Amino acid sequence: MARDTGPAGAAGDRLAAVLRPVRAGNGFEEALEQILQVVRLGLVPAGERLPAERELAQRLGISRVTLREVLKVLQDQGLVEARRGRYGGTFVRPRADGGGGDELRRRLAGVDIDDVLRFREVLEVGAAGLCAAQGLTDGQARRLREALEHTRDAPPADYRRRDTLLHLTLAESCGSPTLTGQYAAVRAAVNDLLDCIPLLVRNLEHSQRQHAALVEAVLEGDADGARETMREHCAGTAALLRGFLT
Structure with a gap:
């Protein structure tokens, strides 16, 4: 444990x-x-x-x-x-809605989207597998369940923030401050990109199902399942971002 x-x-x-x-x-x-x-x-x-x-x-x-x-x-x-x-x-202050031409160009200037997404996937998939393989303490398991619960029925305007906290909770549960710090940095870059694209209700529903499956796999100690679910989850986000932004 x-x-x-x-x-x-x-x-x-x-x-x-x-x-x-x-x-x-x-x-x-x-x-x-x-x-x-x-x-x-x-x-x-x-x-x-x-x-x-x-x-x-x-x-x-x-x-x-x-x-x-x-x-x-x-x-x-x-x-x-x-x-x-x-x-x-x-x-x-509330962040301005993304999508404006000048704002989009500013956020994308000098950003290697593929590099950001690959690094995010490596960290997330590794963290999910590690948490499942090593097991979580009762406190860590409780916090992960709570973070998942907070994403359910979240208003669209607050969904990405709660989604971020769920993923950050998982990264923290690895017990590696270095990994957590690296994940926080790459997730901030991902969030900047996500702010440039619209929220899609269907995507949020799909994402939420993946979140539930991911948490279940981690809590059951299914490292392979956790890694595969996270890999699929990251791939879905990557597809949306590449579709809108590249």
């Missing part, structure tokens, strides 16, 4: 999968990258507040001056907004 790393359902624990001390030489750049991942992965939903400046600065190992420079960039990009007062702070 895998070692239980503690409750990961809380927002702080979710952020721990992405936020980590940066290296001194690239503190600003790495802090910006990590907070962008938090926003792009939906770890803090639109309309909700990022952790307080003191907490963020401590997590990242940077000064609050550097952190404020990072948050200013995010404000300038329209990703967050600062509110003053007793209930103030830095809040995540």
Whole structure:
């Protein structure tokens, strides 16, 4: 059985999968990258507040001056907004709908879609097989079931965020912070691509059936089944993205 790393359902624990001390030489750049991942992965939903400046600065190992420079960039990009007062702070703004020509070109500039999708598949298939083969603790199994349940009957506008959290929960269950960090990065890139294409109800229904089969295979210790289900799931997303974007 895998070692239980503690409750990961809380927002702080979710952020721990992405936020980590940066290296001194690239503190600003790495802090910006990590907070962008938090926003792009939906770890803090639109309309909700990022952790307080003191907490963020401590997590990242940077000064609050550097952190404020990072948050200013995010404000300038329209990703967050600062509110003053007793209930103030830095809040995540709703993302604009994808599909506009300029926005699409900006997001696709310099992106090797095939490379992103291949790397995503390698990580996801490997994580699914590993979790099934090594087994999950009771706590990990509970969190995976809860993440799956949260994707059921999700409103379309929130489906991709909840889908992301389900996949991130599985990656975290491997017990490898390196794998989790790599997955968070590639999933953020995938989400940027997904934001460029429309939500298709039929695809969401199919995806949800695959999610259920995947979780069942993992919990039953069926490593081959988990890998194959995840491979098929990734292939479906890849087909949509290549169809719309290439």
